[in-house]
Amino acid sequence: MQRKRSREELITRTYLNQTEVGRLLCLPRDTAIRVYTIARRLDDEELGEMVIEPRKARMASVLKAAGISFETLRKQIREAKA
Secondary structure (H helix, E strand, C coil): CCCCCCHHHHCCCCEECHHHHHHHHCCCHHHHHHHHHHHHHHHHHHHHHHCCCCCCEEHHHHHHHHCCCHHHHHHHHHHHHC
8 A cells, every 4th residue: 555645745746646636735636636637638738649647747737727836835835844
């Protein structure tokens, strides 16, 4: 059985699945699936045939779909940890 990755670990990942998107952004399941779907659509449009992980979305696309910058997310995680 795999262990859950913390938000600190997830922010360093390049690709995220639906569950990890929800955990990283602290979203309910339905919203996490919606953000993941938008991010996958962005990846498919940008990368086309060059998609490396067919069941995961890139971190950059997830952040773009959620409308949040990497720095803001990192600051939120740092503050929540303290």
